Amino acid sequence: MLHPDKVGHEANCEFRPYSCPYPDKGCNWEGALDQVKLHLMQEHKPTPTIATSFYDCTFRFDDINQPRVLVGIKSYFGHHFLFWVEKRKEVDGLFCATVQLIGTEKQAERFVYKLELKGQGCRLTMEDKPRSIREGFSSALASCNCLTFTDSTAQLFTKDGKVEINFSIRAVN
């Protein structure tokens, strides 16, 4: 490789370090792909699951007042998926829930996530392709690859002040 190509290469190289997917926490961590999950578990503790199986897990979403919450991490066939809930800044009382793969854009195309809120006689479900953490959170929001709901919708699914969200992953061909 020629020296002038170095900067362009480093910005796009498949093996370039991954940034912490929590940049708004002021975290400047960078590291290898297989270290991202460990970093998140140690430094940005997600919510503990309340029920889990190989295929899906249920999280309790306790704090809807934070701007962004890493609700949970789910592992599926050796891949790790991050489940986020974010308060939309531009609209008061609007939430966005989405899923990112700790991996490349190409790997992300092989999966579909499902987020499901269950209430008394009602159910709200979103299935979509996850985004790679390479693309960043704002990319998922901009393209609306997320489940959007209002705080009053959240009330519909609230039991004892908490919202339970079921999160599952499946592979696609």
Place this chain on the structure above:
Amino acid sequence: MLHPDKVGHEANCEFRPYSCPYPDKGCNWEGALDQVKLHLMQEHKPTPTIATSFYDCTFRFDDINQPRVLVGIKSYFGHHFLFWVEKRKEVDGLFCATVQLIGTEKQAERFVYKLELKGQGCRLTMEDKPRSIREGFSSALASCNCLTFTDSTAQLFTKDGKVEINFSIRAVN
């Protein structure tokens, strides 16, 4: 019945006339339960279905600029259900889709509706109890018995400028 009880009785009598569920169109129609569907079909033409079966039907939602659209009417075991999409006034670019039964509150409790938007590799679903047209549209909105989505989410499910929404009903015990 004593004369002073007449007004109270008329406001709550099961057999009192039904108002047109389209009050914001300035329609003052009132009539019997079995005339409501006919009135809507004649005066407030819903979108024609593009595919239908006994269990579900698919509507094409063409005009997202109207404040409220009666997207379709579905009949199921002799009951008629109205499927509405409304632009929320208080939040720019936010839509609400909901279902009402042409019938009483008690009858509405026996059903669950499902609204489903399908896009390229993604799917957004809401299942909930329909509301009676007696209760009015604002009651469904206030209690969030509706599927809320933003206009950018609608884009995710748009094909050739149109959003297709599948609408089905089932009975519950």
